Amino acid sequence: MSRIDRVLVSDDWLTIWANPSLWVLPRTVSDHCPLLLRYNDGDWGPKPFRFNNHWLLHKDFNGLVEEFWRNCNITGWMAYILKEKLKGLKFHVKGWNKETYGSVDSKIQKLVE
Secondary structure: OOOOOOOOOOHHHHHHOOOOEEEEOOOOOOOOOOEEEEOOOOOOOOOOOOOOHHHHHOOOHHHHHHHHHHHOOOOOOHHHHHHHHHHHHHHHHHHHHHHHHOOHHHHHHHHHO
């Protein structure tokens, strides 16, 4: 078995198109994977949820989580219920964070600048 799915670029090309990234797309008809060469790696997809430990110090946080968990009525099998509750809690906590602390990302960006 050989690996022939490759991309070749020259040094001149690299100086013009900075920060290239190679994406392997799903194969459909062929037995090879199509390759997508991108010159901008700015597309990181959705931003992952990050838990901030300082939330635990806030007087309202535990009550917020407990109230949401108690009042969230979802039916289905246990893994589905857990997944949906966590997804709803994430949305709820994000809203609370923005309400309580403001837009932290824009504050960080201003500090960096």
